[in-house]
Amino acid sequence: MSTTVQEPLGAESATLRGWLSGLRRRILQGDVGSLPVIAGLVLIWVIFWFLNPNFLSPRNLTNLMLQIAGVGTISVGIVLVLLLGEIDLSVGAVSGVCAAVMAVLNVKRGIPAPLAIAIAVLVGTAIGTFQGFWFARFRIPSFVVTLAGLLAWQGALLLVLGTTGTINLLNPTIDALTGTFLSPVGGWALAIVALGFYAATGVLGRRRRTAAGLDLPPVQAFAARIAVAAVLVAVSVLVLNGDRGVPLALLILLAFVVFFDYIVRRTRFGRYVLAVGGNAEAARRAGISVNGIRIAVFALASTMAACGGILLASRLLAVNQSSGGSDLLLNSIAAAVIGGTSLFGGRGSVWSALTGSLVIVSISNGMDLLALSSAIKFLITGGVLLAAVTIDAVARQGRQSAGRA
Numbered sequence: 001m002s003t004t005v006q007e008p009l010g011a012e013s014a015t016l017r018g019w020l021s022g023l024r025r026r027i028l029q030g031d032v033g034s035l036p037v038i039a040g041l042v043l044i045w046v047i048f049w050f051l052n053p054n055f056l057s058p059r060n061l062t063n064l065m066l067q068i069a070g071v072g073t074i075s076v077g078i079v080l081v082l083l084l085g086e087i088d089l090s091v092g093a094v095s096g097v098c099a100a101v102m103a104v105l106n107v108k109r110g111i112p113a114p115l116a117i118a119i120a121v122l123v124g125t126a127i128g129t130f131q132g133f134w135f136a137r138f139r140i141p142s143f144v145v146t147l148a149g150l151l152a153w154q155g156a157l158l159l160v161l162g163t164t165g166t167i168n169l170l171n172p173t174i175d176a177l178t179g180t181f182l183s184p185v186g187g188w189a190l191a192i193v194a195l196g197f198y199a200a201t202g203v204l205g206r207r208r209r210t211a212a213g214l215d216l217p218p219v220q221a222f223a224a225r226i227a228v229a230a231v232l233v234a235v236s237v238l239v240l241n242g243d244r245g246v247p248l249a250l251l252i253l254l255a256f257v258v259f260f261d262y263i264v265r266r267t268r269f270g271r272y273v274l275a276v277g278g279n280a281e282a283a284r285r286a287g288i289s290v291n292g293i294r295i296a297v298f299a300l301a302s303t304m305a306a307c308g309g310i311l312l313a314s315r316l317l318a319v320n321q322s323s324g325g326s327d328l329l330l331n332s333i334a335a336a337v338i339g340g341t342s343l344f345g346g347r348g349s350v351w352s353a354l355t356g357s358l359v360i361v362s363i364s365n366g367m368d369l370l371a372l373s374s375a376i377k378f379l380i381t382g383g384v385l386l387a388a389v390t391i392d393a394v395a396r397q398g399r400q401s402a403g404r405a
Helices: 002-028 035-051 058-083 091-108 113-138 142-161 172-179 184-211 219-241 248-266 268-278 280-285 290-316 328-338 351-369 374-404
Strands: none
Touching (some): 035 374, 058 091, 058 219, 058 248, 058 328, 058 351, 091 113, 091 142, 091 328, 113 142, 113 172, 113 290, 172 248, 172 290, 184 219, 248 290, 248 351, 268 280, 268 290, 351 374
């Protein structure tokens, strides 16, 4: 009997040692995943909390969640483009012009808000499809095509708004996108459902790997992931319930992140995107429609830009000539890069849009609480972006060195 018990324990211990050894090897090779951005986020929050205790108050953290909704949604599309090894400089302008389309249709033309929102999103999809086709068909660098789009869609924004200048949004449906908060009971119920779904998904994934004869991470690592997720969700709901509750805008962003993370990691389309980003010529020889993948990704990026622009307009309750401008484009790109998506294509996670936008908006929010000037904000944000790009480059060099060895 004792021998029967000892063998599984020994095997389990060996599996755990192997997993820890593999983790150490990945860290030494620079494959650290989201660890740097999470550590950086914790450091940023501790620093700002020390300088101003109001930073971690329920009210300010709720405002922070509302602030990341628009930037994070746009950054989800940027992540998809970066996975191709490309860039889209037009997403800020696209978000502005699509928000303007929604505002004009609803306020000036009397079209119901849901239909106006749907049309605005479709306009974003059409813009992305056009830019993706131009890039893929004529082999013009995406930088140039989307830079032209940046200028053109800013002009389109002025044309759509006309002489009105600013359009105030008073529709309850549009306002509800960022003005709705779950009740305390609703927040806890949603947290329980989300954790249950996460745990069930993990269990099913382990069963599929077992059925396929693949190695499994140790059960301790799986249990630790569930425990960490439970703590994070519980603390988040507790803090947000201390103010107005869990914002609907945050749930919308999380839904986008979860959906596109599934697309990238679990579907054939996602594998094709990673393949094209890793080596477009090899993907073409494998029979993948490289141009079709590129067009689809740029269409999705502009669609997400349109959704982000609508959320930003809902939060401000207005659309004007500066919508989609200022530092929105740079923050959206910086969020994806800081979150850990590689600029070299083929590597990254959609979750980096969430973590990266948390870093960017936390810096801006914290410096606003400290009443620092815009000059300091830009300097610090630029430094954080440079650090993230450097980590990406060093990690890439580490992987290449390991490959040659």
